[in-house]
Amino acid sequence: MAYVKDNPFMEGSSGTIAKKMNFRVKKNKTVIGKNPGARTGKPTDEQLAVQDRFTDAVLYAQYAMKDPQLKAQYQRAAKGGQTAYNAAFRDAATSPVIHEINISGYKGTVGNVIAIKARDVIPPKTVSVAILSAAGEELESGEAVPHQTDVRLCIYTVTAANAALPGTRIVVTATDHPGNSTEKETVVA
Template identity: 30%
Template sequence: MAHTKSNALTKNYSGKFGNQFVFRIRNGKSIMAALPVRISDSATEAQQAVRRRFANASHYAKQILLDPVMLSAYTEKAVDGKSPYLVAMTDYLRNPWIDEIDIDGYNGNAGEIIRVQAGDDFKVTEVSVKIIATACDIPGNKTEESLTL
């Protein structure tokens, strides 16, 4: 991908140039890129699911851009030419992960502590824990659920 700082020919241009490449403006810079490949075949169910997830990520990112506090936080994470929009989409598309579950303080009684070490590309605001007892463990299949911050 070619980049220019100040070029009278491409400054503020965007769109397709012939059937070879497109001009785009990214972070105030004019970028020349290859034409996107368009496929006319009908999408499979899996492709449709990916497209829906991507559309949801795009919607999430657009909402972030409307919130000044969140926009500021995502702008801080936007490095190496990435936009806050791209960082927000990536955050939506990448699932958080659990590094560790510590059940040493849990003996099966409500209110006992289960420590969870979780992470995310952006930040973790809450963790939900749900314990479901199997039929062989506890009669009546007791369920306990908790939301922690």
């Protein structure tokens, strides 16, 4: 791969020459590379799955650009020459990450707080919390709310008492705007 420098005739060019050389513009630089040629053979199931995910990400990014509020959020998240469309595409192509479930404030009483640190391209659309007994019975569930000053945190306020604390499972599900979900759980010792 080569870059075009100080050549006003080739700068900004894109396309293929003589089925050998491929010109494209990447991050405002003209890049010259070998023509990849035609694909041979049928795509594998894994390749088809990647193509489906790519198509889904494109469709979501197009949808997000039509929603002024989403577009503004993605524009704020765009970095390093990216567009809002690029940020929306990246959001659709990746799932949220739950970095931490802080249960130090959970003592099994109503009003206790569980803090969740979840990230994505833009803050996740929802962060759900389910509290399960050691036997697997759901004690309560609900939505965590964004922290007032730290956009990385969501706070869940406990609404049901739990006398049998050891073995209690806290299951957190973060869902982003495109619909990707991540689940993480922790067990109270």
